[in-house]
Amino acid sequence: MKTAESHSHAVLSGEDLLKQLNWRYATKKFDPARKIDDATYAVLESALRLSASSYGLQPWKFVVVTDPAVKKELSVAAYSQPQPADCSHLVVICRQAVLDEAYLDHYVQYTAEQRSLPEDKKAAFKGMMAGFINGTPAADKDVWAAKQCYIALGFLLSAAALQGVDACPMEGFDKAAFDRILHLPDKGCHSVVLCPLGYRSGEDHYGDLPKVRFPASETIIRI
């Protein structure tokens, strides 16, 4: 039976939600002096961890860089764009390097513990995913895992906007250099996409420009 708690309602008005999504923009220049406080950052990290993923497999790791020297080095490896250096927290969203049966077993075992699954249900749960994990070429699983990382990016950007934190999704960086600087292969992952978090500089005029979205007549098809 469903509990009353499962019937949730909107926790903020649609107007406030859209106001914040309109407020956000890809921040070009962060205020290097302004840091995200620990409580606010903890909320963003929780939102990131709560992201949806296919099968719930969470084929990701999140590398959070606050060390100034490392951020500076990563900024250079992002074709000298300033955001990785100037932001408060640089989140490097990474995909798991290996998605094999051992990874699946770990996930199934952890899920079984969290949900007190009996052995037969545990086997069925594994069986549902085993074909995909064992039957998909590694290169295709890499692309699949990267796509899941982009869901996480969407969750993080939304959460940041709602908490009044600025962000800048970035694909323009040298992945091999990031992997090397952060020793990611040793940590079992590879960089996919960046999300510097912090607060916009008063000098960043991009935040004042009208947001450009194609009209609904071009992007929405109703059937």
Add this chain to the structure above:
Amino acid sequence: MKTAESHSHAVLSGEDLLKQLNWRYATKKFDPARKIDDATYAVLESALRLSASSYGLQPWKFVVVTDPAVKKELSVAAYSQPQPADCSHLVVICRQAVLDEAYLDHYVQYTAEQRSLPEDKKAAFKGMMAGFINGTPAADKDVWAAKQCYIALGFLLSAAALQGVDACPMEGFDKAAFDRILHLPDKGCHSVVLCPLGYRSGEDHYGDLPKVRFPASETIIRI
């Protein structure tokens, strides 16, 4: 100069945000009798359109299916999973079929109009993206566009959770069948991922299970 409006603050508490992200789950069974009202759906569609994308290129289209017969046909093409048929609004997130210089020109022209860009800035804006659009093999651009679609999925799932609407991200469907049933090639797009939206059935016990996320010690690396 920045206006006061650009200094936004959190519009809801971190506690409420995380409560809703914990409330959401991949809904296995929707209540087929319960429809999303127009005002709420309009908010979700706006959130979807406000999703971030690389360069702001919005390489997507969103096909929203409410026609019962079409939803039923799509349910069969989703390996007979019930969500496409039973949900209120089925959002088929699609990638643009062709990302060529004409698409780029259209985007640049539209942006120039929205932002009153002078000709020299318009040329520079185009130049920033032309190398990518003209120099990337079509298959790689398809993957890139699909990844952007997953950001949009993240925005939509977050927005739905905040508005108390249930959702179920779905990769398990016959893409060729969806494209055929919805005549997507004629509409210049291809299906990438599904997001049925609606309200959970009281019979769906999955919503009562503890959410399974690996502990932060496994997924977060701090540097």
